[in-house]
Amino acid sequence: MATATSDRKSAFTVSNALAAVVVVVAVLWLMPVVWVLAMSFKPNSELMRSTAGFLPIPFTLDNYAGLLSLSATPNWLFNSLIVAVSMTLLTLALASTAGYAFARLEFPGRRILFVFVLAGLMVPEQAVFIPLHALFSSWGYHNTHTALIVPRLAVPMGVFLMTQFFRAVPRDIEEAAELDNAGRLTIFRKIMLPLSYPALTTLGLFTFLYAWNDFLWPLVSATDKEMYTITVGLASIQGNFAETEGLGSVMAAAVFASAPVVLLYLVFQKYIVSGVSMGSSK
Structure with missing residues (x-):
């Protein structure tokens, strides 16, 4: 009895120590975020004297208001929404269908093609910028939403994630549906897709975050100011803001660009946790 009590106390102590470490790491990670948020609400005259402090006093x-007064800012935000939402939906459609085909269908060259897709994970995106730029330039697609969306639809990690998820689904479910004369498309649409909601939600969220925060390709493809995304647009004015408006305006631009991503994570965080835990357990 004494040994069991001692073991429980030891386990409790270890769990408390781990929780304390997690809290300390979380606080350290949040400190720069809180600092940026506080500076965005401080007058620039105050920031010229000191940038210390985590409370926006004076507020x-x-x-x-200065950021929103720029006529181009709503347009940049609209461009980012179009690109991020379109890229997310199209990536989910392509990754789910390709993942199901690799996991469940038998066709010639399936293994070789899957290895070829995974090989895309080893190719840095910067290595294909010149061919992509030349290709879309020859098509006359630069400074369009198409040029901002299409090159980012090939997501090998998304195909791999959905393939592994569909492989983990028991085949008994599909066999039962086949006994009811359900076709392959019906099985995929009415059975496999609903089961994959956690994985799709996780992939969709990460794709949206990637599309929203993408900077390098929009910087290369969108040379017209009207086609800037929010990241490129805000970066283009940061130098002027820092010199004329002040550091607080730069911090406000950073918060403005990050707010949709933070809100999206807060809404879908339970789906992220369930998707990651499900993938790790399977």
Whole structure:
């Protein structure tokens, strides 16, 4: 009895120590975020004297008002929404269908093609910028939403994730549906897709974050100011803002660009956790 009690106390102590470490790491990670948020609400006159402190005292909304007063900012935000939403939906459609085909269908060259897809994970995206730029330039697609969306639809990690998820689904479910004369498309649409909601949600969220935060390709493809995404647009004005408006305006631009991503994560965090835990357990 004494040994069991001692073991429980030891386990409790270890769990408390791990929880304390997690809390300390979380606080350290959040400190720069809180600092940026606080500076975005401080007057620039105050920031010229000191940038220390995590409380926005005195408090002002002038930095955000100045940012929103730019006529191009809503257009940049609209471009980012179009690109991120379109890329997310198309990536989910392509990754889910390709993943199901690799996991369940038998066709010549399936293994070789799957290895070829995974080989895309080893190719840095910067290595294909010149061919992509030349290709879309010859088509006359630069400074369009098509040029911002299409090159990012080939996501090998998404195909791998969906393939592994569909392989983990018991075949008994499909066999039962086949006994009811359900076709392959019906099985995929009415059985496999609903089962894969956690994985699709996780992939969709990560794809949206990637598309929203993407900077290098929009910088290369979108040379017209009207076609800037929010990341490129805000970066183009940061130098002027820092010199004329002040550091608080730069911090307000950073918060403005990050807010949709943070809200999206807060809404879908339970799906992320369930998707990651399900994938690790299987």
